[in-house]
Amino acid sequence: MPAVPEQHTSAPVSWRPLVAACLGTFLLMIYTTIVTVALPNVGADLGGGFTGLQWIVDVFTVALAGLLLGMGSLSDNLGRKRVYLTGLVAFGLATLVCGLADSVAVLIAARAGQGIAGAAMFATILPLVGLTYHGHARAKAFAIWGTVAGVAGAVGTVAGGVLAELLGWRWIFFASLPIWAVALILGATTLTESVRTGNRIDVPGIAAFTLSATALTYAVIDGGDHGWTAPGAVIALVVAVVCVVVFVVVQRRSRTPMVPLKLFGTPAFIGVLVVAFGYYFASFGALPVLSLWLQGTAGLSPLDTSLVLTVQIVVFFLVSALISKRLHGLAPSIALGGATVLIGLGCATATVVLADPSWVALLPALVITGIGAGMVSPVFPAVAIAAVPPAYGGTAGAAANSSRQLGLALGIALCGTIYxxxxxxxxxxxxxxxxxxxxxxxxxxxxxxxxxxxxHKPASKVSSGQDVT
Structure with a gap:
């Protein structure tokens, strides 16, 4: 195996495992946004109202966010490489079914399958990178991974518009299958398996967390559709609250909790979760409605819409790629908190469309949110892992990614409801x-x-997982 052992020598570092991880990440993250621009085409071909089209996007992120932590626990028990490769195989099969779907219902179900499989991949990719690289190489690997994760989600928007207009919406699924095959082969031959803990899987915790995330998202969508006092919305909100309470109780009583509640005694860990949720919600949650507005009100084609939204991608990539090293040198409060505030200011500039309802009026918002997201994405994975004791690094990374995906899911739902x-x-x-x-x-x-x-006490100075404050 080409993995780098834990040692302090000048042995050459193999980047093939990182390439394998980044390919899987890219494949996964493009599907958070690739359907966005193609929604009008999907609706014209398969039918379905606004709610159905919204679920095509949201069911993926809900499944991904709800199962991330649970898949992390499962991978500790079964081995992270094994869980990752199983998820990757399932992801490819679900993607194929998406492309062959003959109804909105089938497409939603297949997208749910993508999300479930994606959770197995996303929960294990970052810990596998951390297992392989150490010291400066690890910091560089995390920065590259964070950039790829952010850029891939944005690239999906462009790819969706281009493929939908030139080849048809089904090719947003078919076109990724060659990448999937390469990612599978490279992952199987280069990634290193983790040591299995043998801990009991926290099934009640996984179920409670997943149900709470799903119910909350459903409540937002149904409330926007039928009113906040509609039976579906009210019942879903009650289910979400009850499941959160159950989750907390289960985590307190479990000997092997999915998320040890002691971690929430670390301010930096909470801060990372808040940033992950807020920056992904604000940067990318409105993309589906922006796409609908650009095509419906501004009169752009899917291709033109994707090119407009490319502005955010280009800015994001330049910021992430060119100044990621400097970002790691900044205080986390500035690199993460300050950048998230900047994203908010960027979103506020979209009010210009009231005076000029054209695509040009959205450019300042796309540029500024691209800068802010490009600052956050390469930094927050490393900050999340460093905020907790080493034994909880995988849990912290999974929790941060779960918070990010939940922010996207609720962002899509709430922005759709408001729109x-x-x-x-x-x-x-x-x-x-x-x-x-x-x-x-x-x-x-x-x-x-x-x-x-x-x-707060640095992770390196905490001798036991019992002391996290």
Whole structure:
């Protein structure tokens, strides 16, 4: 195996395992956004109303967010490489079914399959990278991984528009299968298996967390569709609250909890979770409604829409790639909290569309949110892992990614609800959604900045997993 052993020598570092991890990450993350621009084409071909189209996007992120932590626990028991490769195989099969779907219902079900399989991949990729690289090589690997994860989600938006217009929406699924085959072969031959813990899997905790995330997202979508007092929305909210309570009780009583509650005594860990949720919600949660607005109100084609949204991608990539080393040298309160506030300010500039309802008016928002997201993405994985004792590094990484995906899921749901709530006033809907994103991002950044500035005991000085404060 080409993995780098834990030693302090100048032995050459093999980057093939990182390439394998980044390919899997890229494949996974493009499907958080690749359907966005193609939604009108999917609706025209398969039918289905706004809610059905929204679920095509959201069911993937809900399954991904809800199962991330559980898959992390499962991988500790069965081996991270084994769980990752199993998830990768299932992801490819679900992607094929997506491309062959003959109804919105089948497509939603297949997207759920993608999300479940993706959770197995996403929960294990970052720990596998951490297992392989050490010291400066690990910091560099995390930075590269974070950049790929962020860029891939944005690239999906462009790829979706291009493929939908030139080849048809089904090719947003078929076109990735060659990448999937390469990722599978490379992952199987280069990644190193982790040591199995043998701990009992926290099935009640996994079930409670997944149900709470799913119920909350359903409540937001159903409430926007039928009103917040509608039986479906009310029942879903009650289920979400009950499941959260059950989750906390289960974690307190379990000998092998999915997320040890002691971790929440670390301010920096909470700060990372707040940033992960807020920056992904604000940066990417409104993309589906922005796509609908650009094609419906501004009159752009899917290809033109994807090119407009490419502005955010280019800026994101340049920031992540060119200054990631300097970002790691900044205080986390600035690199994470400050950048999230910047994202909020960027979202606020979208109010310009009230005076000029054209694609040009969205450019400042895309540029500024691209800068902010490009600052956060390469930094937060390493900060999350460093905020807790080494024994909990995998859990911290999975929790941060889970918070990020939950932010995206709820961002899509809430922005869709706000946008749709304006009826025919679609430009007002875009402004309302972006103002909400702006408020959430600024609040998240300020809270996270305060938490990340609070002194806490570094992970390296904690001798036992029992002491995390």
């Amino acid at each position: 749709r709530g304006q009826g025919q006033q679609t430009t007002s809907g875009i402004v309302a959604a972006m103002v909400f994103c702006a408020s959430l991002a600024v609040l998240s950044g300020l809270v996270a900045g305060a938490l990340l500035r609070r002194p």
